[in-house]
Amino acid sequence: MISNERGREAGMIRSLHPGAGPSLAVDVTRALRDFQLRAEFTVSRWPLVLLGPSGSGKTQLLRVIAGLECGGRGRVALDEEVWQGERTFVPPHRRPIGYCSQEGDLFPHLSVLENVAFPLRFRSGLSAQERGDRALEWLERLKVGHLAKTAPSAISGGERGRVALARALAGAPRLVLADEPFAAVDQAARRELCRQVALGALLGLPLVWVTHDPEEAEILGEKGLRLELENGRMRAVSGYEP
Amino acid sequence: MTASPFVLSFVVATLATLLAAIVGVPFAFWVARERSAWSRVLESLALVPLVVPPVVTGYGLLALFSPETGLGRFVTSIGVPVVFHWTGAVLAGAVVSFPLLVRSARAAFETVPPAQREMAATCGASPFRVFQTIDLPWAAAGIAAGCALAFARALGEFGATLIVAGNLPGITQTLPMAIYDAIFSGDYDQANRMVWVVTAVAVVLLLLADRWERRVRGLRREARGR
Numbered sequence: 001m002i003s004n005e006r007g008r009e010a011g012m013i014r015s016l017h018p019g020a021g022p023s024l025a026v027d028v029t030r031a032l033r034d035f036q037l038r039a040e041f042t043v044s045r046w047p048l049v050l051l052g053p054s055g056s057g058k059t060q061l062l063r064v065i066a067g068l069e070c071g072g073r074g075r076v077a078l079d080e081e082v083w084q085g086e087r088t089f090v091p092p093h094r095r096p097i098g099y100c101s102q103e104g105d106l107f108p109h110l111s112v113l114e115n116v117a118f119p120l121r122f123r124s125g126l127s128a129q130e131r132g133d134r135a136l137e138w139l140e141r142l143k144v145g146h147l148a149k150t151a152p153s154a155i156s157g158g159e160r161g162r163v164a165l166a167r168a169l170a171g172a173p174r175l176v177l178a179d180e181p182f183a184a185v186d187q188a189a190r191r192e193l194c195r196q197v198a199l200g201a202l203l204g205l206p207l208v209w210v211t212h213d214p215e216e217a218e219i220l221g222e223k224g225l226r227l228e229l230e231n232g233r234m235r236a237v238s239g240y241e242p
Numbered sequence: 243m244t245a246s247p248f249v250l251s252f253v254v255a256t257l258a259t260l261l262a263a264i265v266g267v268p269f270a271f272w273v274a275r276e277r278s279a280w281s282r283v284l285e286s287l288a289l290v291p292l293v294v295p296p297v298v299t300g301y302g303l304l305a306l307f308s309p310e311t312g313l314g315r316f317v318t319s320i321g322v323p324v325v326f327h328w329t330g331a332v333l334a335g336a337v338v339s340f341p342l343l344v345r346s347a348r349a350a351f352e353t354v355p356p357a358q359r360e361m362a363a364t365c366g367a368s369p370f371r372v373f374q375t376i377d378l379p380w381a382a383a384g385i386a387a388g389c390a391l392a393f394a395r396a397l398g399e400f401g402a403t404l405i406v407a408g409n410l411p412g413i414t415q416t417l418p419m420a421i422y423d424a425i426f427s428g429d430y431d432q433a434n435r436m437v438w439v440v441t442a443v444a445v446v447l448l449l450l451a452d453r454w455e456r457r458v459r460g461l462r463r464e465a466r467g468r
Contacts, residue, residue, distance in 0.1 A: 099364035099365075105358060109380065121367075168364075
C-alpha cells in the first residue's frame, strides 16, 4: 500500500531493514542528462521494488549496481563484498548477479535453451549436458519449457520476458536485477505475469525489480520493500515495519 | 615446387586469405571497438593498398624484403625467401586483400549491439569470452564475406605479385600472369580458358559475399525483436 508512504529523503534510510537475506548497500551520485541521480540505501529485505516514472533514473541505478556504468562516484557493496568504492571497481562479469533488461536482449544466434544455459558456461563447472538440464528446469519453472528449442526471434514479448528472467536466474546469482522484464506486454497481461512470477520463481530471492507501474510494484513488493524514484531522487519508502 | 598456374593460384590465394584473416580479424575488432586517433591512423594505413597502384605495393614489399635488408636476410634464413618465391605471391596477395577483409569484418563487428555484449558480461563472460561467444558469432557472416572478397582479390592479384615474386612459369606464375603471357604470345584459346575460370570464380565469390553480408543485417533485425 502507498498509504504507509513516509516521504522520507533517501539519505535517511539506513539499515532500517534487518533481514535474513544478503545486504545490499548503495550510495551513488551520478550526473545524468537532465538531473542528478542520488541514491543511498541499505537493504536486506527482499524483494526490493524500485518504482518511478520513465526517465526517473531507475534503469541507471540498476546499471550502476550491475557495474555497467563506470563513471561517477559511489559505493556499491553486497554484504562484505565491495563492488564499487574509492579505489575498487569490480567489472560486471565478476559480480555474482543476474541481469534482466527491458528489451530482454536474448542472444539471437542461440536457441532459447542455449540462452538460459549461457551464464552456466561461466558460473558453473557443469558439463554441456548438465547445463542444458539445469536451463530446462528454469524454463519449466517459468512455464516456457516448451520453447527450449525455439529461436528467440520466434517467441512473443511475454515469453521473451520469461526467458530473459530464466537466464538471469540460471547462473545462481546472489543478486537478481530485473528492469521491467515485461515492458513489451500490455498492462493487464503484465500484472498477471508479475503475479505468477512473483509467486513462483522469484519468491524469497534477493531481487531488485524496477517498474513504473504502482500496481505491479504492489504485487511484487507486498512482502518486501519499495523505493520510489523521481528525477533521480528517492522520494519515499514503504512496505517495511519501522 | 612446380605447379600449373591454376593450382598455384588457388593455393596462393587460399594462404593469402588465411594470412589476411589471422591478422585482419583481431585488427578489425580492435578498430571497431577503439575510437582513438591512433586506431583511425592505423586503419587508414592498412587501407592504403586498396588505393595505391599494386605496383607501388609490390615495390614497397620488395624494398622491405630484398636480400640486402635485415628483414630479407631473416626471412631467407628461416626458409621463406619471399622475393622471387611463391611465398612472395602469398604475401602480396595478403597485403592487397587485407583492406577488403578488414572493411567487411569491421562493419560486421560494429553491428553487434552494446546491449548484447553487456548482457553477456552480466552472465559472467570475461571480455575475451564476450568476443568469443558474442562478437565472433555475430560477425561470422561478415568475416566470411570479407574472406570471400579477399580470396577473389588475391586470386586476381597481378602487379604487386609480379614485382615481388616475378613471373617464373611453374614457380611463381599465377593465373593473371599466365593470362598476360598467353595474350602476348598470341595463344588466345589458352587465355580465354583462364579468363573464364577467373571470371566465374569471381562471380561466385561475390554472390557468396553478398549473401553473407545480408545475413549480418538479418541477425540485427532479429535481436531487436518484436
